[in-house]
Amino acid sequence: MAGIREIRINPIIPSESVLIATARGMRPRQAEAPAPRDARVRVDECPFCPGNEAQTPPTILATPERGDWQIRVVRNLYPVVADDDPRPPFQFGLQQAIDGYGRHELIIDHRYHGIALHEMAPDHLQRLFAVIRGRMEQLCAADERIRFVLAFKNFGPAAGASMKHTHSQMIALPVIPQNLLDEIDHSRRYHRRHGRCIFCTLIDEALTFEATLYSKETGEIRRQVRAGELIVARNPRCIAVKPFASRYEWEVYILPTDHQADFLRADDETLSHLAAMVGEVMGKLDRLLGGVQYNLILHSAPRRGCGGCANSFHWHLEITPRTSIPSGFELGSGLFVNTLAPEEAAEQLRRA
Numbered sequence: 001m002a003g004i005r006e007i008r009i010n011p012i013i014p015s016e017s018v019l020i021a022t023a024r025g026m027r028p029r030q031a032e033a034p035a036p037r038d039a040r041v042r043v044d045e046c047p048f049c050p051g052n053e054a055q056t057p058p059t060i061l062a063t064p065e066r067g068d069w070q071i072r073v074v075r076n077l078y079p080v081v082a083d084d085d086p087r088p089p090f091q092f093g094l095q096q097a098i099d100g101y102g103r104h105e106l107i108i109d110h111r112y113h114g115i116a117l118h119e120m121a122p123d124h125l126q127r128l129f130a131v132i133r134g135r136m137e138q139l140c141a142a143d144e145r146i147r148f149v150l151a152f153k154n155f156g157p158a159a160g161a162s163m164k165h166t167h168s169q170m171i172a173l174p175v176i177p178q179n180l181l182d183e184i185d186h187s188r189r190y191h192r193r194h195g196r197c198i199f200c201t202l203i204d205e206a207l208t209f210e211a212t213l214y215s216k217e218t219g220e221i222r223r224q225v226r227a228g229e230l231i232v233a234r235n236p237r238c239i240a241v242k243p244f245a246s247r248y249e250w251e252v253y254i255l256p257t258d259h260q261a262d263f264l265r266a267d268d269e270t271l272s273h274l275a276a277m278v279g280e281v282m283g284k285l286d287r288l289l290g291g292v293q294y295n296l297i298l299h300s301a302p303r304r305g306c307g308g309c310a311n312s313f314h315w316h317l318e319i320t321p322r323t324s325i326p327s328g329f330e331l332g333s334g335l336f337v338n339t340l341a342p343e344e345a346a347e348q349l350r351r352a
């Protein structure tokens with residue numbers, strides 16, 4: 001095959017497109033090295049390790065409450081937003097600013113310093129998602145100004161992680177960030193036009209669509225779409241899909257197979273299958289790429305101000321392994337370059 005050379009439009013956020021360029025030897029993006037794994041269980045000088053609790057801000061929540069904690073939530077010592085001393089918005093000519101109000105919390109994912117997500121027991125991962133669900137709920141309930149909570153995890157310096165001890169973060173904001181607004185607006189428009197959730201449609205198409213397109217002139221096969229070619233894994237409640245317009249070579253989305261807009265409404269059964277799916281996908285990525293640096297983010301319908309998106313939005317996890325550094329072309333054009341065909345990456349992930 002001659003390789004793929006095409007601009008693919010992201011169906012969820014159409015303004016986001018990806019240049020898939022797989023010609024052999026083509027490497028427009030510099031490779032990002034895997035982060036060295038620090039697999040130590042406990043590190044004396046690490047403030048997140050058990051025994052050093054006094055070095056972090058006070059515990060907001062620990063599970064289990066008594067005995068050795070397995071997961072611990074604290075305020076971030078270096079918050080990017082804060083809820084003390086609120087300031088009014090500012091506008092002067094073209095200068096416009098909103099107070100960086102909000103809450104920034106840190107979740108110590110596990111008492112073991114260097115454990116990776118796929119090494120955690122499935123019931124531990126399920127508890128971790130339950131902790132995230134509970135904290136998101138509380139952050140929204142405790143403060144009327146909070147409209148949206150972003151939960152995410154960074155692993156490796158290229159992905160923005162400054163601490164080596166396994167951890168996730170939660171940032172509660174009084175505004176819905178543009179990224180999510182775009183997803184919400186477009187999926188709502190799609191729903192108005194088609195009467196269906198675009199994410200549910202994406203899952204259905206990935207599972208069932210199959211076609212062979214022939215050239216009218218020569219009769220040669222112009223394109224083939226195979227059922228399931230973008231599916232990475234599935235279980236009774238969740239599915240892992242490789243986006244057709246993947247921005248990153250190994251980007252994977254995980255979604256509940258039933259329509260669910262709000263992660264806070266996900267039941268324990270769903271969380272148990274979500275945990276199994278995250279463990280499975282992260283294990284596959286680890287087998288293929290070693291200690292790959294990545295971001296994992298949770299997009300859920302915001303608690304306030306989503307303007308009725310319960311039927312049109314669908315919560316999901318976006319896993320974006322950082323195997324390359326964006327270049328000037330990408331920063332200047334907004335066009336991501338991906339040198340690995342998503343269908344090929346999905347196949348490798350299925351087999352891993």
Ligand SMILES: [Zn+2]
Pocket residue numbers: 042043046047048049112113114164165166
């Ligand atoms: Zn540690």
Ligand SMILES: [Zn+2]
Pocket residue numbers: 197198199200201258259260312313314
């Ligand atoms: Zn849906």
Ligand SMILES: [Zn+2]
Pocket residue numbers: 183299316318
């Ligand atoms: Zn999203």
